[in-house]
Amino acid sequence: MKVAHFILCCWVLLLVPCLRAQTPPGGKAIVPIELAKDHEQFVASPSEQVKFAMFKANPALSERVAGASQSPGSAQETQSPRSPDPVQNAEPGSQSSEPAHLASPDMTVAATQSQRLKIILLKPSVRFEDIHKGVRSEWGLREPEANKSAKPLGAEENYENLLLSAARSEVAPKALLLEREKLDSPATDACAKLEALTSRLARGSVNEAATSALAELAALDEHYAILAQFVRLETGPGRSWNPNTGSITSSTDSTLVQVALISGKTGKVIWKGERLIRNKALRPTDSGFSKAITELYRDFDTK
Amino acid sequence: MKRALRNGFVVVFITVLCPLLSEAKKKEKLPPDPRFAAIQNISVLPVVDARAGKKAGVNLEKLQGGVVKTLKKKHYSVGAASSSGEVGEVAVEDIEGADPKYLKKLGPSSERWVMVVFLDDVASKITFGSTGNAELRGFLFDKDTGDLIWKDRGVGQAGQGGLMGMTMKGMMKGAALEAAVSSLLASVPKRPK
Numbered sequence: 001m002k003v004a005h006f007i008l009c010c011w012v013l014l015l016v017p018c019l020r021a022q023t024p025p026g027g028k029a030i031v032p033i034e035l036a037k038d039h040e041q042f043v044a045s046p047s048e049q050v051k052f053a054m055f056k057a058n059p060a061l062s063e064r065v066a067g068a069s070q071s072p073g074s075a076q077e078t079q080s081p082r083s084p085d086p087v088q089n090a091e092p093g094s095q096s097s098e099p100a101h102l103a104s105p106d107m108t109v110a111a112t113q114s115q116r117l118k119i120i121l122l123k124p125s126v127r128f129e130d131i132h133k134g135v136r137s138e139w140g141l142r143e144p145e146a147n148k149s150a151k152p153l154g155a156e157e158n159y160e161n162l163l164l165s166a167a168r169s170e171v172a173p174k175a176l177l178l179e180r181e182k183l184d185s186p187a188t189d190a191c192a193k194l195e196a197l198t199s200r201l202a203r204g205s206v207n208e209a210a211t212s213a214l215a216e217l218a219a220l221d222e223h224y225a226i227l228a229q230f231v232r233l234e235t236g237p238g239r240s241w242n243p244n245t246g247s248i249t250s251s252t253d254s255t256l257v258q259v260a261l262i263s264g265k266t267g268k269v270i271w272k273g274e275r276l277i278r279n280k281a282l283r284p285t286d287s288g289f290s291k292a293i294t295e296l297y298r299d300f301d302t303k
Numbered sequence: 304m305k306r307a308l309r310n311g312f313v314v315v316f317i318t319v320l321c322p323l324l325s326e327a328k329k330k331e332k333l334p335p336d337p338r339f340a341a342i343q344n345i346s347v348l349p350v351v352d353a354r355a356g357k358k359a360g361v362n363l364e365k366l367q368g369g370v371v372k373t374l375k376k377k378h379y380s381v382g383a384a385s386s387s388g389e390v391g392e393v394a395v396e397d398i399e400g401a402d403p404k405y406l407k408k409l410g411p412s413s414e415r416w417v418m419v420v421f422l423d424d425v426a427s428k429i430t431f432g433s434t435g436n437a438e439l440r441g442f443l444f445d446k447d448t449g450d451l452i453w454k455d456r457g458v459g460q461a462g463q464g465g466l467m468g469m470t471m472k473g474m475m476k477g478a479a480l481e482a483a484v485s486s487l488l489a490s491v492p493k494r495p496k
Contacts, residue, residue: 246465
């Protein structure tokens with residue numbers, strides 16, 4: 001037993017120096033390689049990488065460098081005024097891809113606010129459609145029974161309110177959201193023209209009439225943009241099963257939600273979202289409807 | 304003897320009655336609307352893809368051909384147009400609220416009656432088998448008068464249950480589209496030969 005312990009201890013003592021962590025004075029990560037001298041065992045890192053690591057390790061230092069770059073008369077500021085990045089400012093010629101992490105949060109917010117869009121929330125358009133009766137396919141499938149569900153699946157206002165509240169909660173943090181009712185009369189008139197075209201605008205189709213109305217808005221303020229929302233609830237022949245032939249059919253009900261953000265200045269679609277839920281005409285009380293709207297706005301962007 | 308007379312009477316009765324009934328049935332099939340009777344040639348424009356969501360590949364030319372074929376079965380003189388005309392891209396909203404000025408630019412300038420068909424949706428899925436759904440909507444205009452002669456929507460459903468049905472998923476879209484074309488044009492009256 002003692003002999004075994006002795007052998008084990010010797011083996012550990014021999015192994016430990018080999019496994020010992022080798023840390024350089026700067027605390028940077030090490031790639032152990034087999035070289036003759038200790039100082040040659042550290043892989044040389046580019047200066048940008050070292051600076052980045054240092055700023056990351058010491059946020060106070062990062063802030064001081066950012067503050068210095070903001071000071072008037074700074075040579076770096078004149079060279080890259082839109083870059084608050086300390087790494088880039090320290091070395092203007094560098095091509096580092098890391099600097100975004102080091103940007104001062106206050107400066108980023110200020111820059112965003114200055115370029116913020118003023119999004120006018122148009123009244124959503126809600127359409128109920130009913131397709132009745134299917135036909136036999138050539139395989140002799142039976143004619144499905146017409147869907148007898150109540151045509152208005154819910155009050156139009158309920159759908160509108162859900163869409164508006166979703167837009168307010170999802171869009172407001174990212175851009176300045178304006179209520180149509182609170183605008184001045186020239187803007188309200190232009191919005192009224194656009195609201196008549198909501199169903200096509202929501203899918204990103206901007207026709208001549210819409211372009212001229214958007215130009216009217218842009219003349220008032222070039223930062224104006226509109227958010228058009230459209231819901232189509234379609235009911236049709238339901239699902240069926242014929243036990244004699246084995247034929248089956250799926251319901252033709254569907255729910256379509258379309259939203260588009262369109263710039264007043266350019267008349268172009270900035271962002272577009274679309275959700276098509278097949279086989280279901282969702283009521284405003286259905287959780288699926290709220291979920292669909294939330295998912296719709298998930299990737300909302302004003303760029 | 305009596306039996307032979309009775310059989311003979313039945314045969315004569317059927318021989319006389321059948322042509323009368325068939326003639327009466329033929330008379331019912333005449334188009335009730337004179338606007339349909341006046342149609343000389345319908346130009347079917349290329350099918351407009353008005354689908355939302357992810358769009359699976361559909362042969363729109365084949366669909367246009369299906370519409371032409373079905374109208375021909377109803378004894379209309381029909382031709383497939385290669386473009387939508389001067390209007391360019393056609394939207395459902397443009398067609399629903401079309402004014403005569405817009406209609407003049409729709410389809411070939413030489414054609415008076417033009418039909419526009421929109422493909423609203425087509426999808427197939429696997430359940431306990433496989434199913435397919437398709438939706439179409441169509442409009443027929445008289446460009447000279449600026450009137451909307453006919454409009455309708457058609458839905459087609461197809462499907463087959465079981466393991467066999469699952470293997471047939473690839474055929475469901477086509478079957479649903481065929482059914483949708485039949486459903487759409489069911490309300491177009493059949494013309495006499």
